[in-house]
Amino acid sequence: MSAEKRDERWLDQSANQTKLFHALSLLCALLFAADFAIHRHAHFQAEGVYGFYPVFGFAAYALIVGAGWIWRRVVLRREDYYDA
Amino acid sequence: MLEFPPGTLLAVGALLLIVTKGRTQGLLSLLLPVLSFFHLLQFEVGTQISLSLFTYELTPVRIDRLALVWGYIFHLAAFLSALYALHVRDALQHVSGAIYAGTAIGAVFAGDLITLFVYWELTAISSVFLVWASRTEASYRSGIRYLIIQVGSGVILLSGVLLHLRDTGSIAFDHLGIGSTATLLILLSFGMKCAFPFLHNWLQDAYPQATPTGTVFLSAFTTKLAVYALARGFAGTELLVYIGAVMTAFPVFFAVIENDLRRVLAYSLNNQLGFMVVGIGVGSELALNGTASHAFAHILYKALLFMAMGAVMMRVGSAKASDLGALYKSMPYTTFFCIIGAAAISAFPLFSGFVTKSLTMSAVAENHYTAVWFIMLFASAGVLHHSGIKIPYYGFFGHDRGLRCQEAPLNMLIAMGITAFLCVAIGVYPTALYSILPYAVDYQPYTTEHVLTQLQLLFFALLSFSILARNHLEPPEIPSAILDTDWLYRKLLPAVGRPIGNAILALRDGSIAAGKLAIAQFVLLISQHHRHDGLFSRTWMTSSSVLLALIFLGLYAVYYM
Numbered sequence: 264m265s266a267e268k269r270d271e272r273w274l275d276q277s278a279n280q281t282k283l284f285h286a287l288s289l290l291c292a293l294l295f296a297a298d299f300a301i302h303r304h305a306h307f308q309a310e311g312v313y314g315f316y317p318v319f320g321f322a323a324y325a326l327i328v329g330a331g332w333i334w335r336r337v338v339l340r341r342e343d344y345y346d347a
Numbered sequence: 348m349l350e351f352p353p354g355t356l357l358a359v360g361a362l363l364l365i366v367t368k369g370r371t372q373g374l375l376s377l378l379l380p381v382l383s384f385f386h387l388l389q390f391e392v393g394t395q396i397s398l399s400l401f402t403y404e405l406t407p408v409r410i411d412r413l414a415l416v417w418g419y420i421f422h423l424a425a426f427l428s429a430l431y432a433l434h435v436r437d438a439l440q441h442v443s444g445a446i447y448a449g450t451a452i453g454a455v456f457a458g459d460l461i462t463l464f465v466y467w468e469l470t471a472i473s474s475v476f477l478v479w480a481s482r483t484e485a486s487y488r489s490g491i492r493y494l495i496i497q498v499g500s501g502v503i504l505l506s507g508v509l510l511h512l513r514d515t516g517s518i519a520f521d522h523l524g525i526g527s528t529a530t531l532l533i534l535l536s537f538g539m540k541c542a543f544p545f546l547h548n549w550l551q552d553a554y555p556q557a558t559p560t561g562t563v564f565l566s567a568f569t570t571k572l573a574v575y576a577l578a579r580g581f582a583g584t585e586l587l588v589y590i591g592a593v594m595t596a597f598p599v600f601f602a603v604i605e606n607d608l609r610r611v612l613a614y615s616l617n618n619q620l621g622f623m624v625v626g627i628g629v630g631s632e633l634a635l636n637g638t639a640s641h642a643f644a645h646i647l648y649k650a651l652l653f654m655a656m657g658a659v660m661m662r663v664g665s666a667k668a669s670d671l672g673a674l675y676k677s678m679p680y681t682t683f684f685c686i687i688g689a690a691a692i693s694a695f696p697l698f699s700g701f702v703t704k705s706l707t708m709s710a711v712a713e714n715h716y717t718a719v720w721f722i723m724l725f726a727s728a729g730v731l732h733h734s735g736i737k738i739p740y741y742g743f744f745g746h747d748r749g750l751r752c753q754e755a756p757l758n759m760l761i762a763m764g765i766t767a768f769l770c771v772a773i774g775v776y777p778t779a780l781y782s783i784l785p786y787a788v789d790y791q792p793y794t795t796e797h798v799l800t801q802l803q804l805l806f807f808a809l810l811s812f813s814i815l816a817r818n819h820l821e822p823p824e825i826p827s828a829i830l831d832t833d834w835l836y837r838k839l840l841p842a843v844g845r846p847i848g849n850a851i852l853a854l855r856d857g858s859i860a861a862g863k864l865a866i867a868q869f870v871l872l873i874s875q876h877h878r879h880d881g882l883f884s885r886t887w888m889t890s891s892s893v894l895l896a897l898i899f900l901g902l903y904a905v906y907y908m
């Protein structure tokens with residue numbers, strides 16, 4: 264226990280993790296706002312909509328993780344599945 | 348001095364590694380790729396070396412700009428992999444690694460299909476030893492499956508080549524297209540090695556079974572040789588656009604739940620190949636430049652990620668997410684290099700993925716493959732998920748399980764350091780890479796718009812991850828096996844085949860037993876009649892003989908009267 268205590272790092276404290284999360288949220292807010300400041304030349308109609316890339320990135324990631332929860336019910340087996 | 352193919356010095360020089368030991372062996376393994384590289388530089392672009400074998404004109408050497416991109420990066424990868432493996436005291440791995448790299452280099456400069464076939468099989472056979480070098484039962488079995496599929500790909504290639512020769516009278520390895528059975532067979536062969544959907548599973552099966560250093564070698568050559576072969580023979584084949592699009596997307600859903608991080612990287616490799624295959628399918632100069640530059644950058648960052656996982660594997664004995672956590676405390680340098688590799692593959696601006704993948708994306712947009720473009724954009728978010736976040740997060744951060752170990756050995760750190768440096772250098776100064784691409788590059792990756800949209804995509808995906816992780820909604824890392832197409836030949840085929848085989852065996856055993864019984868009874872019958880009291884060995888009385896003669900004579904008289 265004492266050995267682990269000594270090895271406590273900045274990142275181990277949940278307050279600092281929250282700080283990081285807030286910093287990331289702020290950065291994202293700025294990036295989103297920048298969409299209105301810059302004129303984009305979209306190849307496709309949907310891509311040209313304001314906020315397309317932020318929303319797509321956020322949703323795609325959530326979709327992948329969500330699909331993972333479903334997919335693991337189908338293809339996940341015990342580790343020794345092929346040895347049995 | 349020039350009259351032998353590039354890569355020969357490496358492949359043949361590998362034999363010297365058998366007879367050397369320790370430091371000499373290590374130095375030699377580093378020196379061979381360097382010498383081979385300088386040998387390659389002696390050739391002028393446009394050089395062809397031909398020779399006649401029977402009635403065929405073979406072209407073992409053809410130097411052009413397309414092949415040279417692969418020639419350069421294969422040499423670089425061979426050197427970095429050898430440096431990474433410098434501490435290994437196992438001649439088998441050094442020798443097979445060098446032969447494998449050398450024959451892969453030879454293959455990209457093959458000007459005819461017969462030469463290509465020879466190198467194709469040599470890479471298959473030399474590389475399997477990197478899997479077997481783990482010397483476990485699992486790696487032995489996995490290696491056998493790998494070998495069957497790789498050699499099978501070569502056999503299909505040869506069949507295609509022979510049919511092609513009959514159809515056209517040519518064995519030149521130029522543009523083939525999919526006009527005939529012959530070229531379809533060749534495409535199938537390339538597709539097996541390129542891990543097309545449903546032909547892909549050898550990759551996720553074998554690579555994680557190889558030694559920590561062996562996987563780094565493997566990740567560079569086999570599949571990228573296949574990408575080169577596709578670019579040479581099937582550029583502009585529209586089918587490949589759709590195959591590639593599927594390849595970018597489907598591994599994402601396997602990578603999200605896979606526990607073995609080296610297997611996650613194998614799925615990620617599969618997804619990266621998809622981007623290259625799409626570029627080949629589009630086939631424009633921009634698209635092929637995209638494929639070539641992506642292959643170049645990809646070999647480096649993928650090797651870097653496998654190096655980081657290899658270091659973990661070596662120090663902890665496992666690369667499974669369920670065994671790892673908080674290793675950044677013990678392996679800070681490896682963590683740092685891994686994050687650079689993760690940023691490069693995720694295509695953050697200033698890293699190599701950003702300046703290479705976007706060439707292909709632009710080509711796809713220019714050619715109005717709308718659906719494919721959106722699939723690729725989705726897959727880009729997928730790359731961030733499994734390679735950008737999952738690998739560093741579960742490998743080096745995540746739950747602190749109290750695991751403490753040593754940092755990776757110095758040679759590994761130097762190899763990772765150089766590779767990481769190159770990932771950044773290409774991203775910061777893409778002109779150098781652009782200048783060696785097959786076609787002139789008129790592309791500016793660093794526009795405000797491109798940088799902004801990419802940052803938006805990536806950071807909002809990161810935000811998504813943070814929110815999910817903070818709410819414990821990420822799938823948990825648990826020891827598990829994931830079913831993929833290998834289930835077909837590892838479970839279904841044995842499950843169906845074994846009863847059928849058993850039935851055939853039972854039928855065979857049954858008919859043999861029945862036959863033996865019938866023969867035994869026949870022999871018994873014969874012997875019964877020949878025993879001393881049997882029908883044929885009895886002594887006949889004279890009266891009976893006379894009676895018998897009388898009966899015959901009587902019958903004779905009745906018949907003829």
